[in-house]
Amino acid sequence: MEAMQISSRFTIAIHMLTCMEAFKDERKVTSEFLAASINVNPVVIRRILSQLKEAGLIEVKRGTGGAAPAKPLEEITFLDVYRAVECIGDNTLFHFHENPNPDCPVGRNIHKILDGRLLKVQQAMERELQGMTMADVMADLKKNI
Amino acid sequence: MEAMQISSRFTIAIHMLTCMEAFKDERKVTSEFLAASINVNPVVIRRILSQLKEAGLIEVKRGTGGAAPAKPLEEITFLDVYRAVECIGDNTLFHFHENPNPDCPVGRNIHKILDGRLLKVQQAMERELQGMTMADVMADLKKNI
DNA sequence: GATACCTGTAATCATTGACATTACATCAAA
DNA sequence: TTTGATGTAATGTCAATGATTACAGGTATC
Numbered sequence: 437m438e439a440m441q442i443s444s445r446f447t448i449a450i451h452m453l454t455c456m457e458a459f460k461d462e463r464k465v466t467s468e469f470l471a472a473s474i475n476v477n478p479v480v481i482r483r484i485l486s487q488l489k490e491a492g493l494i495e496v497k498r499g500t501g502g503a504a505p506a507k508p509l510e511e512i513t514f515l516d517v518y519r520a521v522e523c524i525g526d527n528t529l530f531h532f533h534e535n536p537n538p539d540c541p542v543g544r545n546i547h548k549i550l551d552g553r554l555l556k557v558q559q560a561m562e563r564e565l566q567g568m569t570m571a572d573v574m575a576d577l578k579k580n581i
Numbered sequence: 582m583e584a585m586q587i588s589s590r591f592t593i594a595i596h597m598l599t600c601m602e603a604f605k606d607e608r609k610v611t612s613e614f615l616a617a618s619i620n621v622n623p624v625v626i627r628r629i630l631s632q633l634k635e636a637g638l639i640e641v642k643r644g645t646g647g648a649a650p651a652k653p654l655e656e657i658t659f660l661d662v663y664r665a666v667e668c669i670g671d672n673t674l675f676h677f678h679e680n681p682n683p684d685c686p687v688g689r690n691i692h693k694i695l696d697g698r699l700l701k702v703q704q705a706m707e708r709e710l711q712g713m714t715m716a717d718v719m720a721d722l723k724k725n726i
Numbered sequence: 727g728a729t730a731c732c733t734g735t736a737a738t739c740a741t742t743g744a745c746a747t748t749a750c751a752t753c754a755a756a
Numbered sequence: 757t758t759t760g761a762t763g764t765a766a767t768g769t770c771a772a773t774g775a776t777t778a779c780a781g782g783t784a785t786c
Binding site: 727728729730731732733734735736737738739740741742743744745746747748749750751752753754755756 | 757760761763768773776777780781782784
């Protein structure tokens with residue numbers, strides 16, 4: 437039984453940004469090229485390119501092609517990437533059961549008792565994501581090459 | 582576009598434990614009763630009952646029926662509940678794209694660069710979950726009634 | 727020991743998200 | 757105008773969630 441993970445769009449997006457920076461002086465970074473490095477379909481890449489662009493993290497050239505970070509890598513946090521691609525409807529990490537029984541004292545109160553705590557958990561995770569940037573990734577990459 | 586949340590089994594399980602404690606002196610807490618308070622099918626409840634039991638968090642009486650916490654509520658953390666019901670295959674919160682291209686310097690290194698960071702994020706979340714217990718929930722419930 | 731009430735669990739089914747893939751409209755530079 | 761690229765709609769497959777029916781297996785009580 438597998439399950440319930442944050443989608444691979446997130447790690448793919450980080451991979452994409454890393455490639456954009458790593459190859460920026462060497463070649464035009466197209467969706468085809470990214471797809472080859474990541475090993476997924478180019479259309480998947482293009483959809484994520486759109487999301488990253490919409491979030492203001494990258495610039496994509498139409499016609500001529502090619503994508504690149506839109507700001508200094510120190511200013512692109514994992515949280516920025518996470519929010520750009522992980523389209524969580526109401527922005528809550530936890531899915532709450534929808535219709536607890538209002539005639540039961542527990543059912544009537546469970547939501548307000550849990551909401552604050554669930555938010556704290558989510559914020560702990562987001563705080564951690566916010567402390568990591570694409571610059572850190574590039575630094576590690578240079579060490580590994 | 583909805584998406585990618587931790588399943589409602591978690592909040593349902595917390596709700597179940599809360600009911601077990603809240604009604605323990607008043608009535609037998611059966612899967613039917615829990616299903617009515619939570620407003621889901623009794624079979625869903627029974628499956629989660631099994632998971633909580635397997636994790637050693639509750640005791641369930643066969644035949645006669647009824648479920649109750651197996652240990653003091655201070656010792657049942659949100660993390661215990663999370664791990665009991667959220668059956669994540671390899672225990673990683675993030676889903677990594679599987680086959681980065683080993684012939685690309687980025688594809689070859691991305692996994693080792695990200696793994697540690699993703700683990701840190703997961704641990705931040707789990708640390709927060711570990712700091713919350715069912716006793717806290719009961720305290721809040723009493724305040725709300 | 728028959729009955730009545732529960733739990734445990736298998737088997738379906740509908741719905742939804744992820745991801746792959748094909749197809750094509752659109753764009754911009756050479 | 758030709759040539760790459762991007763943008764995106766449309767499908768298809770697969771897996772997980774959650775609802776539901778059905779029934780086998782316990783256990784207390786009459």
